[in-house]
Amino acid sequence: VTVRERLAAPGPHFSVEFMPPRDDAEEAALWLAIRRLEPLRPAFVSVTYGAGGSRRDRTIRITERIAAETTLLPVAHLTAVGHSVAELRQVIGSYAAVGVRNILALRGDPPGDPTADWVAHPDGLHYAGELVALARSLGDFSVGVAAFPETHPRSPDAESDLRHFVAKMAAGADYAVTQMLFSAGDWVRLRDRAAAAGVGAPILPGIMPVTSLARLRRICELSGQRLPGDLADRLAAVDGDAAAGRAVGMEHAVEMARELLAEGAPGLHFYTFNRSKATLDVLAALDWAGPVPAAALSSTTTSGLLPGG
Ligand code: FAD
Numbered sequence: 001v002t003v004r005e006r007l008a009a010p011g012p013h014f015s016v017e018f019m020p021p022r023d024d025a026e027e028a029a030l031w032l033a034i035r036r037l038e039p040l041r042p043a044f045v046s047v048t049y050g051a052g053g054s055r056r057d058r059t060i061r062i063t064e065r066i067a068a069e070t071t072l073l074p075v076a077h078l079t080a081v082g083h084s085v086a087e088l089r090q091v092i093g094s095y096a097a098v099g100v101r102n103i104l105a106l107r108g109d110p111p112g113d114p115t116a117d118w119v120a121h122p123d124g125l126h127y128a129g130e131l132v133a134l135a136r137s138l139g140d141f142s143v144g145v146a147a148f149p150e151t152h153p154r155s156p157d158a159e160s161d162l163r164h165f166v167a168k169m170a171a172g173a174d175y176a177v178t179q180m181l182f183s184a185g186d187w188v189r190l191r192d193r194a195a196a197a198g199v200g201a202p203i204l205p206g207i208m209p210v211t212s213l214a215r216l217r218r219i220c221e222l223s224g225q226r227l228p229g230d231l232a233d234r235l236a237a238v239d240g241d242a243a244a245g246r247a248v249g250m251e252h253a254v255e256m257a258r259e260l261l262a263e264g265a266p267g268l269h270f271y272t273f274n275r276s277k278a279t280l281d282v283l284a285a286l287d288w289a290g291p292v293p294a295a296a297l298s299s300t301t302t303s304g305l306l307p308g309g
Pocket of ligand 1: 047048049050051077078079105106107108109126127128129145146147152153154155156160161162164165168177178179180206
């Protein structure tokens with residue numbers, strides 16, 4: 001099964017992102033999250049690709065374990081940064097060898113200081129679109145890409161960023177996943193601009209409840225997004241009260257998810273940081289249908305995961 005096929009079934013879908021764990025304790029937490037989310041049948045679960053050899057090997061190992069030991073469909077992220085084309089071919093080959101046929105193709109940021117100048121490997125690729133084409137040339141992979149509703153921080157302007165996004169999709173991407181969103185309107189604008197430029201493939205909005213002002217500031221600093229004023233004000237009003245901050249973050253995420261679904265979002269992609277609770281709470285608040293029999297899922301008339309009333 002590929003993500004392409006999963007997303008072609010009636011939606012809306014939900015999907016989650018995990019990170020390769022750094023030690024045994026983190027790995028145990030990840031597996032707990034996986035086991036708790038598994039019964040809700042996400043369309044796919046993606047595993048990020050870190051900088052440095054050992055983190056990278058862990059991405060391969062975790063995606064392999066998810067494919068072998070769970071009913072979930074793993075998507076392996078892959079970044080072009082720091083790799084020769086020969087190495088990228090080899091990593092894609094390792095994914096294929098363990099049965100992982102779904103790849104999220106990214107350019108990656110410079111390791112260490114993500115704001116440093118981006119320098120291509122002398123025998124490597126320059127842009128994610130080239131990695132999409134490489135993966136597609138190596139076999140029957142379903143490939144996804146990243147999308148930036150607020151424009152990628154390295155882009156000189158929104159027009160060129162959209163043009164490159166459209167080209168990246170045309171290189172063979174089946175779907176895109178956005179950076180963490182704070183407003184449904186940002187997703188609607190990207191979807192509409194992409195559609196006007198001929199992109200019909202699903203663009204999945206990225207969601208994570210943010211539960212403190214400090215965390216929100218840090219996320220925006222790292223991603224180059226503007227600080228969302230309304231959420232920042234709501235979090236500032238409860239600063240120092242962890243439980244109240246959590247309630248604000250959840251409320252904001254649920255409101256945004258409702259708006260996204262009402263606007264026709266094909267799914268919701270949750271940034272989990274390897275925990276299940278926030279995702280499960282948002283889905284519960286949306287009355288997302290619970291576990292369904294596998295037979296219902298294989299039917300073409302229902303995804304089995306329609307948000308109920
Ligand atoms: P690209 O699509 O290559 O775009 C980068 C910049 O180049 C943009 O400004 C774009 O407009 C421009 N551009 C693109 N094509 C061209 C062209 N042909 N000519 C000129 N300019 C062009 N990072 C990790 O290290 N590991 C991960 O697992 C990871 N997962 C992510 C998942 C998601 C959903 C998202 C949104 C991001 C993720 N990232 C990850 C971060 C990502 O690697 C960085 O944001 C990176 O800076 C951009 O990657 P990209 O694939 O969008 O790059």
